[in-house]
Amino acid sequence: xxxxxxxxxxxxxxxxxxxxxxxxxxxxxxxxxxxxxxxxxxxxxxxxxxxxxxxxxxxxxxxxxxxxxxxxxxxxxxxxxxxxxxxxxxxxxxxxxxxxxxxxxxxxxxxxxxxxxxxxxxxxxxxxxxxxxxxxxxxxxxxxxxxxxxxxxxxxxxxxxxxxxxxxxxxxxxxxxxxxxxxxxx
Amino acid sequence: xxxxxxxxxxxxxxxxxxxxxxxxxxxxxxxxxxxxxxxxxxxxxxxxxxxxxxxxxxxxxxxxxxxxxxxxxxxxxxxxxxxxxxxxxxxxxxxxxxxxxxxxxxxxxxxxxxxxxxxxxxxxxxxxxxxxxxxxxxxxxxxxxxxxxxxxxxxxxxxxxxxxxxxxxxxxxxxxxxxxxxxxxxxxxxxxxxxxxxxxxxxxxxxxxxxxxxxxxxxxxxxxxxxxxxxxxxxxxxxxxxxxxxxxxxxxxxxxxxxxxxxxxxxxxxxxxxxxxxxxxxxxxxxxxxxxxxxxxxxxxxxx
Numbered sequence: 001x002x003x004x005x006x007x008x009x010x011x012x013x014x015x016x017x018x019x020x021x022x023x024x025x026x027x028x029x030x031x032x033x034x035x036x037x038x039x040x041x042x043x044x045x046x047x048x049x050x051x052x053x054x055x056x057x058x059x060x061x062x063x064x065x066x067x068x069x070x071x072x073x074x075x076x077x078x079x080x081x082x083x084x085x086x087x088x089x090x091x092x093x094x095x096x097x098x099x100x101x102x103x104x105x106x107x108x109x110x111x112x113x114x115x116x117x118x119x120x121x122x123x124x125x126x127x128x129x130x131x132x133x134x135x136x137x138x139x140x141x142x143x144x145x146x147x148x149x150x151x152x153x154x155x156x157x158x159x160x161x162x163x164x165x166x167x168x169x170x171x172x173x174x175x176x177x178x179x180x181x182x183x184x185x186x
Numbered sequence: 187x188x189x190x191x192x193x194x195x196x197x198x199x200x201x202x203x204x205x206x207x208x209x210x211x212x213x214x215x216x217x218x219x220x221x222x223x224x225x226x227x228x229x230x231x232x233x234x235x236x237x238x239x240x241x242x243x244x245x246x247x248x249x250x251x252x253x254x255x256x257x258x259x260x261x262x263x264x265x266x267x268x269x270x271x272x273x274x275x276x277x278x279x280x281x282x283x284x285x286x287x288x289x290x291x292x293x294x295x296x297x298x299x300x301x302x303x304x305x306x307x308x309x310x311x312x313x314x315x316x317x318x319x320x321x322x323x324x325x326x327x328x329x330x331x332x333x334x335x336x337x338x339x340x341x342x343x344x345x346x347x348x349x350x351x352x353x354x355x356x357x358x359x360x361x362x363x364x365x366x367x368x369x370x371x372x373x374x375x376x377x378x379x380x381x382x383x384x385x386x387x388x389x390x391x392x393x394x395x396x397x398x399x400x401x402x403x404x405x406x407x408x409x410x411x412x413x414x415x416x417x418x419x420x421x422x423x424x425x426x427x428x429x430x431x432x433x434x435x436x437x438x439x440x441x442x443x444x445x446x447x448x449x450x451x452x453x454x455x456x457x458x459x460x461x462x463x464x465x466x467x468x469x470x471x472x473x474x475x476x477x478x479x480x481x482x483x484x485x486x487x488x489x490x
Contacts, residue, residue: 091214098206102199106196106200113192121192125196128199132203133206143210143213143214144217147217147220149260150303
């Protein structure tokens with residue numbers, strides 16, 4: 001199971017911190033999602049009762065969407081960027097991500113419950129709740145920032161989005177450690 | 187925690203998740219409605235009332251810079267690049283939104299422009315300069331329409347207000363000598379003069395001043411300019427012309443931009459008449475803009 005979570009972690013990491021050299025992005029977003037969906041597929045194979053299939057399906061969708069977006073950015077240029085509907089693209093991605101990772105967390109919690117690890121179940125229920133709230137808040141502020149293009153709102157939106165992402169990465173890495181400890185019989 | 191409590195906690199999370207997704211979806215829809223409601227079909231140019239001084243000697247014409255201000259959607263990426271006067275089709279006018287152009291023409295730093303985003307609206311300033319006009323246009327003409335060209339090829343004809351062109355009076359005998367001028371961002375301007383011979387202030391003469399007397403407090407040595415008629419000044423005294431812009435509470439009036447050069451008429455010894463123009467009545471850099479006020483202004487202008 002560990003391997004699955006490891007792939008999800010690194011996939012999300014690459015998806016967030018696109019490594020760029022000037023104009024050329026060495027590892028664009030969609031590569032991150034390829035790795036992450038690979039991770040979900042593994043998790044689904046080795047899972048006890050938790051259902052990772054929704055996370056898997058939606059992360060595949062994200063591969064296609066982010067790939068499409070990368071192509072448009074490279075080929076389309078600045079005119080497309082100012083269209084109102086396209087500025088809502090990050091919001092759409094964030095919403096799909098929320099579904100992916102909440103469903104991953106729910107499946108993880110189901111597994112812990114089946115193993116009788118009550119402490120872990122409680123712990124991750126709380127963390128799942130925190131993640132949902134953080135994600136919801138950052139989407140809310142982003143909607144406001146898109147409606148009223150004010151420097152403060154945009155700054156807050158970006159800050160909150162980054163915080164949510166970092167929290168999620170921390171969450172996944174922490175699950176990976178639990179899994180590791182569990183498999184080692186601790 | 188029992189299995190049941192755990193299960194209900196998991197269910198609670200799932201419910202929260204669904205509520206969040208639904209709310210975000212609803213908010214996105216609401217924000218689309220919001221954006222659509224406030225969207226402008228085309229830019230709205232404010233009303234401009236200027237006295238523009240022309241000076242020419244032979245074939246040399248002094249430049250005549252002025253600004254045009256307009257309100258547009260915050261996501262409008264166009265810029266104004268061309269200006270024309272339908273009333274004088276042969277006129278040549280430069281127009282640019284680039285601030286560097288403005289500094290070259292006006293000479294002083296044009297910081298403190300209210301160009302900014304206010305909610306869904308954006309305030310833009312176009313720096314214009316009349317390069318060439320037909321001869322008859324230089325004196326006593328009023329320009330009320332302009333043709334505006336944007337960098338994407340779109341064009342619109344608008345009423346810009348009133349540009350009063352006047353020929354600079356030939357330098358006569360100086361009765362006043364200005365030695366100090368100042369203006370501040372809160373709308374107060376002062377110009378101080380030394381009086382060179384005994385004069386009596388008679389009146390203020392300006393086709394535009396009466397339209398703005400509600401907004402402009404004009405004082406000569408702390409007396410209201412209208413009430414000061416008949417006051418005498420001796421040679422050696424000082425005159426302080428102070429102007430102050432105040433808001434009327436009516437956005438249609440407050441958002442007019444003006445730069446007026448009224449003539450102060452003095453009578454000197456033996457009944458001779460002198461006039462002195464004052465140049466410190468303008469509100470081009472005032473910033474009273476806010477999202478709600480702009481919306482109110484646009485609704486009243488468009489007559490919705």
